[in-house]
Amino acid sequence: MFNFLHSLNLQFSWQDLVDIVLVAFIFYRLILLIRGTRAVSVIYGLFLLLIVYYSSGVFGLYTLHWLLGQFLGSIFLVVIILFQKDIRKALSAMGAGRFWMRDHVGKEVIDELVLALLEMGRSKTGALVVIERSTPLGDIVERGVEIGALVTKDLLLTIFYPDTPLHDGAVIIRNGRIAAAGCILPLAVGLKHRASLGTRHRAAMGITEDSDALAVVVSEERGTISVAIGGKITTSLEEVRLKRVLVSALAK
Numbered sequence: 001m002f003n004f005l006h007s008l009n010l011q012f013s014w015q016d017l018v019d020i021v022l023v024a025f026i027f028y029r030l031i032l033l034i035r036g037t038r039a040v041s042v043i044y045g046l047f048l049l050l051i052v053y054y055s056s057g058v059f060g061l062y063t064l065h066w067l068l069g070q071f072l073g074s075i076f077l078v079v080i081i082l083f084q085k086d087i088r089k090a091l092s093a094m095g096a097g098r099f100w101m102r103d104h105v106g107k108e109v110i111d112e113l114v115l116a117l118l119e120m121g122r123s124k125t126g127a128l129v130v131i132e133r134s135t136p137l138g139d140i141v142e143r144g145v146e147i148g149a150l151v152t153k154d155l156l157l158t159i160f161y162p163d164t165p166l167h168d169g170a171v172i173i174r175n176g177r178i179a180a181a182g183c184i185l186p187l188a189v190g191l192k193h194r195a196s197l198g199t200r201h202r203a204a205m206g207i208t209e210d211s212d213a214l215a216v217v218v219s220e221e222r223g224t225i226s227v228a229i230g231g232k233i234t235t236s237l238e239e240v241r242l243k244r245v246l247v248s249a250l251a252k
């Protein structure tokens, strides 16, 4: 590749390569960070304003052009004010190392989760647990009920205990802790999904279609345990297979 670039008479050093890779990676992580959050609509809004700004210049609408110019002139400040919460979160994630790498879920978290899932399967208690990985689940967590506690079998059983306020919706595990409960997930759509699957299972498929999260479902009707990864669901997993799937997907 370097020979090819040399033949084009372009000065391309290894520093340029490192520069491009780093900038691409930072943009990729930023896109993952804001995906599915309110920040996306704000960015669309800002793009729209930019288009109106350039069009007003082209079509000679000078007052509008001047007005938007004043606003967009301080865009850096506007972005900081609009995204102050997200910027704070991104910086603290970066400090904690989460910005650069995918979280590994500890063995003890998987063990507690499996114990709770098996117990809920036996008692036919419906449950939906999502384990966040590198795609931040943004607004989904924020719209649920914040918990921030260690993952324990007893806490999971308490959350999903029938007819309690938090038993509906999903629990989100982030950084090896229960971040929130009662979270509403996007449903999987389309013909490819089995008609026999209800909304709990479709929600598990939906969230894993939109992100790299892993979702586990306990069926209230059948007591079966299913795992969804990448929009695909594997149903009726018994203890050994369930543990194997979770360990191989999460503990790497």
Ligand SMILES: Nc1ncnc2c1ncn2[C@@H]1O[C@H](COP(=O)(O)OP(=O)(O)OP(=O)(O)O)[C@@H](O)[C@H]1O
Binding pocket: 126, 127, 128, 167, 168, 169, 170, 183, 184, 185, 186, 187, 197, 198, 199, 200, 201, 202, 203, 218, 219, 220, 221, 222
């Ligand atoms: N979008 C969603 N996000 C999170 N949880 C959801 C969502 N939709 C449904 N649920 C949960 O699923 C429950 C309803 O499950 P439903 O019986 O429709 O699905 P199912 O896949 O057939 O599950 P089950 O086999 O347990 O009956 C709701 O009470 C709620 O707790």
